[in-house]
């Protein structure tokens with residue numbers, strides 16, 4: 383397992399060790415001891431989520447302003463472009479984004495601590511997106527920042543307009559969003 387830092391302090395790329403043989407492959411998709419050893423982070427996950435979407439679906443940019451969730455995300459079918467945005471006002475990278483392709487093929491994962499907005503766009507015909515969270519879903523605390531806010535300037539790999547949920551179509555601009563200390 384490799385843990386790779388990103389320009390956003392705290393956001394980490396995880397590359398699991400994959401054991402292939404003539405039957406197929408095996409890899410540990412999560413190991414708390416190894417994760418802590420290599421990342422210094424010791425999250426307690428309380429929820430596993432799974433969403434499946436077609437090409438061009440964009441889910442995000444979401445976060446919970448209270449009961450903020452750390453997320454360990456991965457793709458088991460297809461591919462997505464996954465993005466974290468720093469919403470920590472005191473951070474030198476406040477408002478900056480980091481994006482990476484996560485796919486069933488590259489088996490990469492992204493660790494997104496509390497304090498970040500998160501979203502992804504599906505780049506394959508279909509994608510299954512699985513993730514663990516460090517706090518429970520709390521709809522009353524859910525917030526969203528607009529996927530194409532020019533103040534953030536995410537370079538989404540899109541063929542045309544994305545498919546958004548109603549709430550994502552009317553998400554807040556960063557300048558108007560509730561953010562973290």
Ligand SMILES: Cc1cn([C@H]2C[C@H](O)[C@@H](COP(=O)(O)OP(=O)(O)O[C@H]3O[C@H](C)C(=O)[C@H](O)[C@H]3O)O2)c(=O)[nH]c1=O
Nearest residue numbers: 431433441442443444445453500501502518519520547
């Ligand atoms: C997030 C969540 C949703 N739901 C229910 C609520 C709705 O009836 C349905 C779809 O919810 P939503 O449209 O908010 O799903 P996404 O747009 O995929 O939301 C997620 O998108 C981005 C990528 C994130 O990082 C968050 O985990 C999360 O906000 O599932 C639940 O029952 N539990 C949950 O934890």
